[in-house]
Amino acid sequence: MSAEARDKDQVANGGNLLSRPVKVVNIGLDRFAKELDEQSVPVVQVEWAPPAGGNAKLAALLAKLGS
Amino acid sequence: MTVVNEIRKGFYLDSVALMRISRSIVAMPDIEEAGLMIGTPANKQILREAGVLNAIGEGAAPGDLIIAVRAKTEAAAKACLVEAASLLDAPRRTSAGAAWRPRTLRAAKAQMPDLSVALISVPGAFAAAEALKAIRAGLDVMIFSDNVPVEQEVELKQEARTLGRLVMGPDCGTAIIGGVPLAFANVVPRGDIGIIGASGTGIQEISCLIARAGRGVSHAIGTGGRDLKADVGGITTLMALDLLDADPATNHIVIVSKPPAVEVAKAVLARVAKSAKPFTICFLGGDGKGMPGNAKAAVTLKQAAEVAVGKPLAGESIAPRPKQAGRKGAKVLRGLYSGGTLCAEAQIVLQGHQLAVTSNVPVPGANVLGNLSAVHSLIDLGDDEFTRGRPHPMIEPVVRDAPLIEALADKNVAVILMDIVLGYGGHADPAGHLAKVLASHGVKGGPAIIASVTGTSGDPQGLAGQTAALIAAGVVVCPSNADAAQLAAEIVKS
Amino acid sequence: MKKIEDANAETLKRMLSGDPVLVDCIPAGDAIPALKAGMILHSGPPIGWDRMCGPMRGAVTGIAVFEGWASDLADAEKRAAGGQFQFAPNHHHGAVGPMTGMTTLSQPVLVVENRTFGNRAYCAINEGLGKVMRFGGNDAEVLGRLAWMRDELGPALGRALRDMGGIPLKVLISRGLSMGDEMHQRNIACSSLLLRLLAPALARTMSDSKVLERCLDFIGRNDQFFLNVGMAMGKSITDPARGIESSSIVTAMCRNGTDFGIRVSGTGDRWFTAPVEMPVGLYFPGFSEKDANPDMGDSAIVETVGLGGFAMAAAPAVVGFVGAGPASEAANYTRLMGEIAVGINPEWTIPSLDYAGVPTGIDIRRVVATQIAPTINTGIAHRQPGVGQVGAGVVKAPMGCFEEALVAFAEKMGVA
Numbered sequence: 001m002s003a004e005a006r007d008k009d010q011v012a013n014g015g016n017l018l019s020r021p022v023k024v025v026n027i028g029l030d031r032f033a034k035e036l037d038e039q040s041v042p043v044v045q046v047e048w049a050p051p052a053g054g055n056a057k058l059a060a061l062l063a064k065l066g067s
Numbered sequence: 068m069t070v071v072n073e074i075r076k077g078f079y080l081d082s083v084a085l086m087r088i089s090r091s092i093v094a095m096p097d098i099e100e101a102g103l104m105i106g107t108p109a110n111k112q113i114l115r116e117a118g119v120l121n122a123i124g125e126g127a128a129p130g131d132l133i134i135a136v137r138a139k140t141e142a143a144a145k146a147c148l149v150e151a152a153s154l155l156d157a158p159r160r161t162s163a164g165a166a167w168r169p170r171t172l173r174a175a176k177a178q179m180p181d182l183s184v185a186l187i188s189v190p191g192a193f194a195a196a197e198a199l200k201a202i203r204a205g206l207d208v209m210i211f212s213d214n215v216p217v218e219q220e221v222e223l224k225q226e227a228r229t230l231g232r233l234v235m236g237p238d239c240g241t242a243i244i245g246g247v248p249l250a251f252a253n254v255v256p257r258g259d260i261g262i263i264g265a266s267g268t269g270i271q272e273i274s275c276l277i278a279r280a281g282r283g284v285s286h287a288i289g290t291g292g293r294d295l296k297a298d299v300g301g302i303t304t305l306m307a308l309d310l311l312d313a314d315p316a317t318n319h320i321v322i323v324s325k326p327p328a329v330e331v332a333k334a335v336l337a338r339v340a341k342s343a344k345p346f347t348i349c350f351l352g353g354d355g356k357g358m359p360g361n362a363k364a365a366v367t368l369k370q371a372a373e374v375a376v377g378k379p380l381a382g383e384s385i386a387p388r389p390k391q392a393g394r395k396g397a398k399v400l401r402g403l404y405s406g407g408t409l410c411a412e413a414q415i416v417l418q419g420h421q422l423a424v425t426s427n428v429p430v431p432g433a434n435v436l437g438n439l440s441a442v443h444s445l446i447d448l449g450d451d452e453f454t455r456g457r458p459h460p461m462i463e464p465v466v467r468d469a470p471l472i473e474a475l476a477d478k479n480v481a482v483i484l485m486d487i488v489l490g491y492g493g494h495a496d497p498a499g500h501l502a503k504v505l506a507s508h509g510v511k512g513g514p515a516i517i518a519s520v521t522g523t524s525g526d527p528q529g530l531a532g533q534t535a536a537l538i539a540a541g542v543v544v545c546p547s548n549a550d551a552a553q554l555a556a557e558i559v560k561s
Numbered sequence: 562m563k564k565i566e567d568a569n570a571e572t573l574k575r576m577l578s579g580d581p582v583l584v585d586c587i588p589a590g591d592a593i594p595a596l597k598a599g600m601i602l603h604s605g606p607p608i609g610w611d612r613m614c615g616p617m618r619g620a621v622t623g624i625a626v627f628e629g630w631a632s633d634l635a636d637a638e639k640r641a642a643g644g645q646f647q648f649a650p651n652h653h654h655g656a657v658g659p660m661t662g663m664t665t666l667s668q669p670v671l672v673v674e675n676r677t678f679g680n681r682a683y684c685a686i687n688e689g690l691g692k693v694m695r696f697g698g699n700d701a702e703v704l705g706r707l708a709w710m711r712d713e714l715g716p717a718l719g720r721a722l723r724d725m726g727g728i729p730l731k732v733l734i735s736r737g738l739s740m741g742d743e744m745h746q747r748n749i750a751c752s753s754l755l756l757r758l759l760a761p762a763l764a765r766t767m768s769d770s771k772v773l774e775r776c777l778d779f780i781g782r783n784d785q786f787f788l789n790v791g792m793a794m795g796k797s798i799t800d801p802a803r804g805i806e807s808s809s810i811v812t813a814m815c816r817n818g819t820d821f822g823i824r825v826s827g828t829g830d831r832w833f834t835a836p837v838e839m840p841v842g843l844y845f846p847g848f849s850e851k852d853a854n855p856d857m858g859d860s861a862i863v864e865t866v867g868l869g870g871f872a873m874a875a876a877p878a879v880v881g882f883v884g885a886g887p888a889s890e891a892a893n894y895t896r897l898m899g900e901i902a903v904g905i906n907p908e909w910t911i912p913s914l915d916y917a918g919v920p921t922g923i924d925i926r927r928v929v930a931t932q933i934a935p936t937i938n939t940g941i942a943h944r945q946p947g948v949g950q951v952g953a954g955v956v957k958a959p960m961g962c963f964e965e966a967l968v969a970f971a972e973k974m975g976v977a
Contacts, residue, residue: 015183016207016231016233016310017183017184017207017233017244017286017288017310018244018245018286018310018311018314020181020183021181021183021245022183022184022244022245022247023179023181023182023183023184024182024183024184024185024186024247024249025172025175025176025179025182025184025185025186025201025206026186026188027172027185027186027187027188027189027197027201028186028187028188028189028211028212029188029211030084031492032186032188032211032249032250032492035248035491035492035527036247036249039247039248041247042179044169044175044178044179044182045168046168046169046170046171046172046174046175047168047169047170048079048170048189048197049079049170049931049932050079050129050130050189050190050193051193051196051930051931052130052929052930052932052964053077053079053130053932054077054079054105054128054129054130054131055128055129055130055964056129058929058964058967058968059930061967061968061971061976061977062926062929062930062967063196064562064971064976065562065565065809065926065967065970065971065974065976066562066565066566066926067924067926067927067930077932167892167893167896169896169900170897170900170931170933171900171927171930171931173900174896174899174900177899
């Protein structure tokens, strides 16, 4: 099985932390994503902000409603 | 003197970026103190204590940014606000026209559908919610954030267990998965030794020592500092054990942590006993009792690495070990640490020399900090009390400057003991920074300065260059933190 | 909450499965039986004379003169202030209208039938650029054009459309997207495609070639002719998605020049309002921000169904025109709107996004959580009545109405 086929197989089966190829979503500090990118590790940086702009009351409602 | 505050409604920038801006505006002429912080009650308290908060800043909501300045003159304060505004807006200007950045995990997943790991470093109050979304989306998670409520950690890890996903953290600084360093980690060769660690610098020190012994690491899994406490029950440690036990690339497993809660230790050791693989268990400060037949206890990080590679590390010195004396007439040792586990290891080594040690994070048998000039003290500068509202010393070595200058000047200090931690995530030139401080504040006939460098030749900072810079600055560089503590102990005892 | 996800899936399904067809053009009084003399439908959420902005008042007085309910503009103003006219939102009567959005008895309205659900929606015919009633214009030229539309163009369009058996709009939109329209600021492709389909039928159903020439010329000169068709289409698509229990999807966004209003499927016909914001954009020479009226019109119905600001990636030319940044960033507008939409429309795709569908179904939860407001492409009216359009730009839907809607929705879901 080629490396690519194996990767696909593992993703299809869910795989686990150690068996599937590391592809990172970085939520928070930019530098972590930048460093992964420099090492050619696939990474997506999320431009994160607190839910509901930090409004605790609305954030609590959102937590209950799901989103 | 004048205090000027400005608020930006509904503004968010991560605290490290804000602190960078704070630092550059505080250096402006006639500025006494300045800070940019998101208006949470805790942050407002910090600003209040710094004497930079006025009624405008007091009115900020948790979603607002406070720009707070205390200056000698009104004009200086105004100039400072203008500079802060331009720094705040600068990254946005440059990012205009840049590639699209998703705002949510959902959109990120649409962009890269086969994401495997979420690395989360948002403020602690929000981290668990993001982690929950990630595990539900089929991702494993590493939570770098600290200050996550323990009940959220428990809930999160329980759900993750049912979903078959691993949660590393909260407060997990280090992991190496399949050769990929996540957050604070060193570039170590791939090999057959797996590491499970509750502490980031513990994993870093062991993995670097393994690398220097010519061996490599299959995976290093961080668990977060509370995983082995009774509330959490070692959920992540036990799952990581299952993963490494089943991993064909792993032939030896190292576990490093503070001593777990009694019943958790029992569960972990019972799981270890079921494995056919050999283990090294380093419960720092523990008694090493009750090990199953396939496990050996290690007292220090260095010893853990030695057991794992199957040979002693002595003689692998990276710098000659000169005869060294402490400051004449001085008696006490001062440790100024950026790595919490390195600080713990040093305490254990000193205790092994029957030295009474104190620390802000005391290991069993050590006391809490008292009069620093009278007793041996080992300070973890990465502990919450120092990092509240400030960057971690591994990111920003400036944090160590003031205590270092104080120790250099303290006539009672015979030896200063320090750690330099390299690798991804860390400062670009920690040794260079330290050398500068020593050059401007070093004293003739001052204390002996002893350090070790946790790093490898593959690290972005480069082990050789960092070591050379320290030696040139008059620092005695030991091949491991345990060796450094050992040398420090010998000096204060002589 | 699973209940919400399921309800939203149903709402999205209804929106995506709509089959809007432009079927007719008839007097508003025939289309909307509730319309009677003295009754004026306007854009946006409910509003009375006292709170109306300048252009809206200008349009009201003009249309009252046009309908013969007042002798002149001054008389109309007196009557309006005296409470002699009955005001109601277009949205309460199955209709929509651009900018001031005047809809009254004798005006011809385009009829779009959603053949999947059998409902109909209405919108007046686009008057073209310059001094027009939708921007508050009300002089003799404006009223004269309306009279011609009533007497000649409207009936002609009605005959042609009935003769053709209607024009399916979904596929027309698909083609327009691939030709650089986003159906709000830019409708040149769709207007042309529509005229291409209409022309033979207009010729077939008309004996007087002079009238035919006037009709073809009027439509052919107006790049925005399709906008009003698209708006009626949007209304016909969103109406069947209204009132779905537990759904957090927006079914209408509109503005009356004073308030911005939204409706949410799960909270029924209740309006959630907040003060409208000022558009940001480019001004025609001689005009600037200080001349601008706050945002206005029912046209944001096109954003509600995934077009306009949501389909910006299809129309890079618009990005520059509306002052929203370099044209290369067009795709990012659509991607950003993807953050607040529950789905995509697989039939309305954008070539430059590798044929990804337009984001569809605005979820108030996502809007509030991300604080990303829907982007609306809009024209800018002069704040004085009668001057007309002074620019074009983008405007953000105010966050306040989404937050208010979220609180009401949470109460309805029993979690507040």
